[in-house]
Amino acid sequence: MPVLKHEQTAKKLASLLEQGYGHGQGKNYKPFLDVIRVPSKGRVSRIKGWKTNRVHHFLTDSETRYFYLLEYGEFEGFQISDIREHYPLIEGMNEILPTLDEQLIKRLFNQKSGEPMVLVTTFLITLKNTNGDISYCARSVKDYRQLENSQIIERFEVMNRYWNFRGIDYGIITNREIPIVPAKNIEFIHSSYHLDEYGLREQEQVIYRDYLLKLIAESQDSTIKDIVYQFDSQLNTENGTGLLLYKHLLARKMLKVDMNKPIDLEQPCSEITIVDRGGSIDAFYEHVTSI
Structure with missing residues (x-):
């Protein structure tokens, strides 16, 4: 799961937000993580989207493949009108903090420096029904083997509570669930x-x-x-x-x-x-x- 934490401080986070990272929609969206600023152990990709007409940034093959599926198809009967990758969980996070126990709150801070960390959901997807009504869903893409890590599971639980609080359907997609062909x-x-x-x-x-x-x-x-x-x-x-x-x-x-x-x-x-x-x-x- 992308977590922006390397040498991160509250001041640097504020600077990123001021520069527009994690803001905007469609062509004007600026992903909070990109292949230039964030090192990745996987194969990175930069792909111009059909729906957004902008370049999307992906840090693994699984992220890229899931994006392709979203580009070409529908989502449970809904048309997809926008795809925002690496969406930061910032707006409204303070409102769910009282619902988190001490162990989950730890996942929002660097345990060595005490500085805040930003959790990032791989995709925030904008859906449109036949009447033109807009709704959203959020999906995290992860290698199935990393789901055995308790810290990662706890971060996903924070994400789950965040999106549920905002009334947005949330789920985890592993590389095993993405059809390769x-x-x-x-x-x-x-x-x-x-x-x-x-x-x-x-x-x-x-x-x-x-x-x-x-x-x-x-x-x-x-x-x-x-x-x-x-x-x-x-x-x-x-x-x-x-x-x-x-x-x-x-x-x-x-x-x-x-x-x-x-x-x-x-x-x-x-x-x-x-x-x-x-x-x-x-x-x-x-x-x-x-x-």
Whole structure:
């Protein structure tokens, strides 16, 4: 669990808050922890989000994979409108202190220096229902082996009480509960969501999308590998443009494949569903929505 404590003082915490860390929403949110200031034992990642259009910071593979699942899908039937990573438990913390026993209060202070420590929840997720009503849920992502540590369990208990006090659903996700194959599939297509970042103008994007969809619809016995090669050859585009468009169509859910299986370019077009652009798209998978 991220805990900002290294050489931390109340003065430094106040400075971080003044600089905007842990504040904002959407594109303007500034995570309390980032890969530049915080050392990590895991593999760090910086990923531009689909929903926020900002760069997100992750300190482990598990955090990154769970983020991918949130980006692509829904959350228990709700649309996800914002994802704030490494959210600090500061606002309202004083109000729950009277409910904590001495052992739990210890987890909020450095036992050597007596300086305060800030607990950080991995994700604060903004949800929106069909009526446009907003609600929230919070999730901590952790390696299952670290749940045997009593101090970590006590910190999670503080988090649980904090979020319950604020009326926000809270839970812990371990790496064992994150489906690897769907997460890797989303990672594979994630950077292809915005075609303008590849220098394609809006008119080109429309033409290219329609043409690739036409090729897939008319070539049911061909593989995707053959189709993207045919796309590049017929339109005389740079090599790889067809594959980029295919990944884009998957990311935008204009095409539907079984995301519980590794994306396979040898897959025949007959096994790929072309989704009506004007219809309701639900290309997610049952396991992820249950997390």
